[in-house]
Amino acid sequence: MINKNSPIPIYYQLEEKIKNQIDQGDLKPGDMLPSEREYANTYAISRMTVRQAITKLVNDGYVYRKKGTGTFVSEKKIEQPLQGLTSFTEDMKARGMTPGNRLVHFKVVPATSSVANYLKIQENDPVYEIQRVRLADNVPMALETSYLPEKLVPGVTKEIMQSSLYEYIEAALGKKIKEATQIIESSTANQNEVELLQVRKSSPILLIERHTYLEDGTPVEFVKSAYRADRYRFMINMKR
CATH class of the missing domain: 1.10.10.10 (Winged helix-like DNA-binding domain superfamily/Winged helix DNA-binding domain)
Known part of the structure; x- marks a missing residue:
């Protein structure tokens, strides 16, 4: 009582x-x-x-x-530990959920100055620009926009992007991914995110910016993601 x-x-x-x-x-x-x-x-x-x-x-x-x-x-939130670097596909499989992607667009574009700076390449160098809605059990979880240098990660196709990009980089190209840094901040859904993530106007969103590196320190990926805050939360263990 x-x-x-x-x-x-x-x-x-x-x-x-x-x-x-x-x-x-x-x-x-x-x-x-x-x-x-x-x-x-x-x-x-x-x-x-x-x-x-x-x-x-x-x-x-x-x-x-x-x-x-x-x-x-509400549906229970998916809790993702911030320790360890896994792909969305690997993370969902580990939870017994079926991962999926809905490709919004896939194209090769000249790198803008900011993207070139993040990837340590020359401005206007060709990069893949890939936008996907990431699904778990067919429910939209995140809107992800990835940039990869075409020269460093050749042969990427729409079919490859339907599965795990990290598996392709490591298994098919033989390049070992070592680490990544992530920046997380809160925001509200814009109109594009409202439509693609199937959320209400001004719903809370977790914005994540990730920079991924190979073993030799070469940047291999720059990603900007918008995660549904009503379905996702992040957890970290801290030791003194």
């Missing part, structure tokens, strides 16, 4: 109670939550307090609202 004498705010107690029900499987993805009135009557609290708890759950991605219908439990 809600402890009204606790120093812990009532809205927070309700929020944690609903979170526990979701985490323990008592409330499953797609289930509709009780109405604000039902929660208020059950716990003898105000509807404003209930609304505050639900709004926090919506903002944190645990639930979502459907106008005129109700509030529903």
Whole structure:
């Protein structure tokens, strides 16, 4: 029950109670939550307090609202550790999910000054520009735009991009990928991301910029990705 004498705010107690029900499987993805009135009557609290708890759950991605219908439990987020360098395909397979791609465009273009700087090549050198919607169990998870030097990674085709690019670089080309750096920041979905990721306007997005290097330190890939913040989160273990 809600402890009204606790120093812990009532809205927070309700929020944690609903979170526990979701985490323990008592409330499953797609289930509709009780109405604000039902929660208020059950716990003898105000509807404003209930609304505050639900709004926090919506903002944190645990639930979502459907106008005129109700509030529903969201699909569980995929948690990706930030230690170790794996491809999206490898990561989804490790979770028992079926990875997939929806190719938006695939072309060779002259490198802009910024792309050339990231890849340590000359401006206007040919690079692959590949944009894909990354899927897990056929659900859009991320919109990814990759740039690769054509001379360093020859022979890339649309068919190759339907599977794992890293597998092609290492197995087919014999080039060993060593490491990558990633920058993560928050944003809201633009119109293109709304359409391709099938999210609502201004939905939270995790923007990720990755620079990938071969064993000898040569940059092999520059990637800009927009991940759905309602389906994805990143985790890192830190030791003192």
